[in-house]
Amino acid sequence: MKDLNSLAIRVRAGRVEALDQTLLPVREVWEDGTEPVAMIALIQRLAVRGAPLIGVAAALSLAAFAEANGKEGEIRTAAAALRAARPTAVNLMNAMDRMLAVLANEGVAALSPAAEKIFFEDVELCRRMGERGAAFIRDGEGILTHCNTGGLATAGIGTALGVIRTAFEQGKKLHVFVDETRPLLQGARLTAWELTKLGIPFTLICDNMAGPVLRSGKVQRIFVGADRIAANGDVANKIGTYGLAVLARHHQVPFYVVAPSTTLDPLCPSGAAIPIEERGAEEVRAGKAPAGAPVWNPAFDFTPRALIEKIVLEDREF
Amino acid sequence: MKDLNSLAIRVRAGRVEALDQTLLPVREVWEDGTEPVAMIALIQRLAVRGAPLIGVAAALSLAAFAEANGKEGEIRTAAAALRAARPTAVNLMNAMDRMLAVLANEGVAALSPAAEKIFFEDVELCRRMGERGAAFIRDGEGILTHCNTGGLATAGIGTALGVIRTAFEQGKKLHVFVDETRPLLQGARLTAWELTKLGIPFTLICDNMAGPVLRSGKVQRIFVGADRIAANGDVANKIGTYGLAVLARHHQVPFYVVAPSTTLDPLCPSGAAIPIEERGAEEVRAGKAPAGAPVWNPAFDFTPRALIEKIVLEDREF
Numbered sequence: 001m002k003d004l005n006s007l008a009i010r011v012r013a014g015r016v017e018a019l020d021q022t023l024l025p026v027r028e029v030w031e032d033g034t035e036p037v038a039m040i041a042l043i044q045r046l047a048v049r050g051a052p053l054i055g056v057a058a059a060l061s062l063a064a065f066a067e068a069n070g071k072e073g074e075i076r077t078a079a080a081a082l083r084a085a086r087p088t089a090v091n092l093m094n095a096m097d098r099m100l101a102v103l104a105n106e107g108v109a110a111l112s113p114a115a116e117k118i119f120f121e122d123v124e125l126c127r128r129m130g131e132r133g134a135a136f137i138r139d140g141e142g143i144l145t146h147c148n149t150g151g152l153a154t155a156g157i158g159t160a161l162g163v164i165r166t167a168f169e170q171g172k173k174l175h176v177f178v179d180e181t182r183p184l185l186q187g188a189r190l191t192a193w194e195l196t197k198l199g200i201p202f203t204l205i206c207d208n209m210a211g212p213v214l215r216s217g218k219v220q221r222i223f224v225g226a227d228r229i230a231a232n233g234d235v236a237n238k239i240g241t242y243g244l245a246v247l248a249r250h251h252q253v254p255f256y257v258v259a260p261s262t263t264l265d266p267l268c269p270s271g272a273a274i275p276i277e278e279r280g281a282e283e284v285r286a287g288k289a290p291a292g293a294p295v296w297n298p299a300f301d302f303t304p305r306a307l308i309e310k311i312v313l314e315d316r317e318f
Numbered sequence: 319m320k321d322l323n324s325l326a327i328r329v330r331a332g333r334v335e336a337l338d339q340t341l342l343p344v345r346e347v348w349e350d351g352t353e354p355v356a357m358i359a360l361i362q363r364l365a366v367r368g369a370p371l372i373g374v375a376a377a378l379s380l381a382a383f384a385e386a387n388g389k390e391g392e393i394r395t396a397a398a399a400l401r402a403a404r405p406t407a408v409n410l411m412n413a414m415d416r417m418l419a420v421l422a423n424e425g426v427a428a429l430s431p432a433a434e435k436i437f438f439e440d441v442e443l444c445r446r447m448g449e450r451g452a453a454f455i456r457d458g459e460g461i462l463t464h465c466n467t468g469g470l471a472t473a474g475i476g477t478a479l480g481v482i483r484t485a486f487e488q489g490k491k492l493h494v495f496v497d498e499t500r501p502l503l504q505g506a507r508l509t510a511w512e513l514t515k516l517g518i519p520f521t522l523i524c525d526n527m528a529g530p531v532l533r534s535g536k537v538q539r540i541f542v543g544a545d546r547i548a549a550n551g552d553v554a555n556k557i558g559t560y561g562l563a564v565l566a567r568h569h570q571v572p573f574y575v576v577a578p579s580t581t582l583d584p585l586c587p588s589g590a591a592i593p594i595e596e597r598g599a600e601e602v603r604a605g606k607a608p609a610g611a612p613v614w615n616p617a618f619d620f621t622p623r624a625l626i627e628k629i630v631l632e633d634r635e636f
Contacts, residue, residue, distance in 0.1 A: 025608045180602065182500060182524040188607040196608050204613045206500040206602055208525040208558030212619045215560070240526030242533070246568045247561055284498065284524055289506040290343045290514050295522045301530045 001063055001112040004119050007151035007194075009048070009057050014067060016060045020047040021152055021186075025193040033057060034064045036078040043085040043092075046184060050153025051227045052260055055095035056122050058082040062099050063115035070108050076100065087275040088236055088300045089227040090265045119155050125260040126156025128314035133163030133223065133258050136310070137172055141220040144177040144210065147238035148190035149225035149258070159258040160223035161191060163312070168200050176202040177213050181238060183283040183297065207240050214251040222248050226259035226311075233305030233318070234271030235259075239298055245307040254309035261313045271302030319381055319430040322437050325469035325512075327366070327375050332385060334378045338365040339470055339504075343511040351375060352382045354396040361403040361410075364502060368471025369545045370578055373413035374440050376400040380417050381433035388426050394418065405593045406554055406618045407545040408583040437473050443578040444474025446632035451481030451541065451576050452488055454628070459538040461485075462495040462528065465556035466508035467543035467576070477576040478541035479509060481630070486518050494520040495531050499556060501601040501615065525558050532569040540566050544577035544629075551623030551636070552589030553577075557616050563625040572627035579631045589620030 004011040008019040010030070017030045022045065031047060033039035039061035042048045048057045062082060066075050083096035095118055102114040137143065143164055150161030157165055168174050176195060181187035188204055195202045205213060213219055222244060228236040235241070235257050248255040268274055281295035289295075310317045322329040326337040328348070335348045340363065349365060351357035357379035360366045366375045380400060384393050401414035413436055420432040455461065461482055468479030475483050486492050494513060499505035506522055513520045523531060531537055540562060546554040553559070553575050566573040586592055599613035607613075628635045 179526075180500070180607070182498070182526055185606050188603070188611070192607045192611045196611065202612060204602060204607055204611050206525070206557070206615075208497075208500055208561055209614065209616065209619075211561030211564060212557075212616060213614070239524070239530075243526055243529030243561065243565055246529060246565055250564045250568070284522060285506065288503050289498070289510045289522055293506070293510045293514065293522050294520060296527065296531070297524075298527060298530060301527075 001067065002116055004116065006155045008053060009060065009155060011060060014064060016057070016064050018042050018048045018057060021049055021190060022047050024189050033061050036061050036065050036082050040081055040085045050148065051089035051091045051225065051263060052122050052154040052159065054086065054089060055091035055262060056119050056155045058085070058092055059095045059099055059115040059118045063112040066108050066111040072103065072108060075103060075108065086277060088277045091262045094262045122154055122260070123156035125314040126154050126158055126162045129159055129258050129260065129312060130157055130162040130166030132314065132317060133256065133312045134167040134170055136256065137167040137174070137221065139172045142175045142177065142218045144179070144213065144219045144222045145191065146179040146187060146224045146240055146244055147181045148186040148194070150191060150194040152190050152194060153225065159225040159260070161194065163223055163258050164200065165198060168198070174200065176200055177219060178202050178204045179207045179210060179240065179244070180204060181240060182207055183286065186238070210244055211247055214247050214253055219253055222253055222255045224257055226257050226263045227300055228268065228274050229259060229264050229311060230268040230270050230274060231266050232270045233308070233311060234302050235308060235311065236271060236274040236276065236300050236302045239301050242301040242303045245303040249307050255307060256310050256312055257308055258312045261315065271304060274302055276300050319385065320434055322434065324473045326371060327378065327473060329378060332382060334375070334382050336360050336366045336375060339367055339508060340365050342507050351379050354379050354383050354400050358399055358403045368466065369407035369409045369543065369581060370440050370472040370477065372404065372407060373409035373580060374437050374473045376403070376410055377413045377417055377433040377436045380414070381430040384426050384429040390421065390426060393421060393426065404595060406595045409580045412580045440472055440578070441474035443632040444472050444476055444480045447477055447576050447578065447630060448475055448480040448484030450632065450635060451574065451630045452485040454574065455485040455490060455492070455539065457490045460493045460495060460536045462497070462531065462537045462540045463509065464497040464505060464542050464558055464562055465499045466504040466512070468509060468512040470508050470512060471543065477543040477578070479512065481541055481576050483516060483518065486516070492518065494518055495537055496520050496522045497525045497528060497558065497562070498522060499558060500525055501604065504556070528562055529565055532565050532571055537571055540571055540573045542575055544575050544581045545618055546586065546592050547577060547582050547629060548586040548588050548592060549584045550588045551626070551629060552620050553626065553629065554589060554592040554594065554618050554620045557619050560619040560621045563621040567625050573625060574628050574630055575626055576630045579633065589622060592620055594618050
């Protein structure tokens with residue numbers, strides 16, 4: 001496989017390495033995810049996260065595995081395991097299905113070029129979403145975003161955060177409000193880190209502060225990403241997205257979802273049919289709540305199409 | 319002064335002691351707040367918190383100070399400093415104004431009985447709010463609450479949480495959903511601790527999970543406290559209350575505010591006129607966000623009367 005470089009995934013001399021996002025912004029540590037079993041562990045503990053990125057990372061890991069071990073049966077087994085690493089984001093499933101189709105049609109040797117193609121396509125998808133979404137942003141606007149949807153969540157500049165970055169690089173003056181995104185603080189840890197690096201002005205808030213921010217009139221638009229888009233346009237995304245969409249509607253602030261078309265799941269009829277991953281209680285307790293306190297910890301929620309102004313894909317919006 | 323005992327404030331041999339609520343539920347440490355300067359520090363760092371409790375605690379501290387130092391001028395100075403310890407909850411201001419009126423009308427010796435009276439009145443106000451509010455709760459319901467409004471927030475059983483406790487002790491089967499309440503986690507740390515002690519079944523959630531919980535149909539009513547109620551019925555309360563009220567309206571779940579009439583501020587025309595305390599950035603960053611990340615950290619927000627089903631006081635609801 002070629003050497004590849006992005007903010008959170010890279011290939012060096014045939015080894016696939018991922019930036020451990022659980023340690024950001026305090027430490028920047030790269031972990032080896034060449035073996036599918038290692039990549040699955042990285043994905044499951046959210047060291048590798050972001051719907052587009054986990055699809056790219058899984059494809060690169062599968063290709064590296066295929067290079068080291070040419071047996072088709074074992075490659076299929078590894079692909080199935082990678083595909084099941086997390087249940088909600090469909091990009092991962094789409095990437096694995098695509099790799100398996102390449103394997104079936106073109107053989108083992110075609111897997112590395114296919115993974116590289118997925119990587120570079122993701123970069124290009126981000127660029128195109130960025131251009132398309134930035135057209136909605138006017139000079140001087142305040143933009144609110146949730147979770148992390150930037151260079152850490154994709155192989156390129158990101159989805160929703162890529163739109164914000166593109167608008168900023170077009171010279172539009174912006175101020176970004178960043179939801180911290182409990183329980184794992186992808187907004188506070190990752191989006192704040194990316195925006196600091198990019199020099200884009202922002203204010204970090206707790207998720208429960210979005211209401212007064214929207215009421216203040218300081219936010220003209222909300223941009224978020226997506227983990228899966230059902231056939232009816234309902235969108236699964238990071239927990240908290242739905243509540244934010246309800247607040248947006250109440251304050252008449254337009255709510256945009258930005259995602260590559262690999263996030264579409266035409267076989268899933270509606271948001272209610274999207275499997276929502278539930279994670280462990282300690283992520284919520286965080287050593288602060290009483291030990292053993294009962295917890296509900298869904299990692300995602302779904303937002304009905306009716307609360308969404310536009311879904312921005314790389315080639316169209318609707 | 320008499321010895322007094324409650325969950326988070328007590329008087330022993332003339333010393334006023336407060337349970338340091340910043341250390342709960344991990345450690346139960348009582349701090350001396352006999353000196354007004356010490357009590358102010360406890361209130362400002364939220365070791366003593368809860369709108370009714372800070373009024374009671376300030377009155378006890380002022381009475382202890384008056385017992386030790388009979389000079390009227392110094393008592394007035396101490397009362398003014400206590401009154402200004404935090405800006406949003408009006409109970410503190412009402413308690414100090416009442417103590418100063420006693421001082422003016424009845425003299426220094428009347429301050430300790432007046433403080434004891436404020437303490438016992440708060441216990442009784444809680445009992446009456448509990449009875450009144452519990453009448454709205456039906457057997458088998460799910461109740462969502464925010465922040466901590468229980469025995470730790472008052473001298474008695476609490477406001478909103480006192481209502482829930484009263485309904486539970488009436489034999490109604492209940493399940494409580496507890497918002498963790500970022501940034502200081504009063505729900506996760508304090509309400510979860512109280513409910514565990516009381517044996518009331520609950521589920522802890524992050525603030526941003528309230529949307530899916532309300533959509534699920536598992537919650538029939540929401541009960542919260544108040545830090546100040548303006549003349550038009552707008553309610554200042556812990557940050558996150560407003561967003562929750564918007565979600566409640568969207569899901570047609572009735573939203574109740576429970577507070578003693580000492581929380582009313584007829585001189586304040588509306589929520590927009592209530593001073594909202596803004597606290598330090600590190601409470602939000604919490605060592606997780608990049609150092610120096612810009613933060614907005616309002617400790618409270620206000621909810622317009624139109625989103626509230628009922629405001630439950632000790633003697634009436636409206």
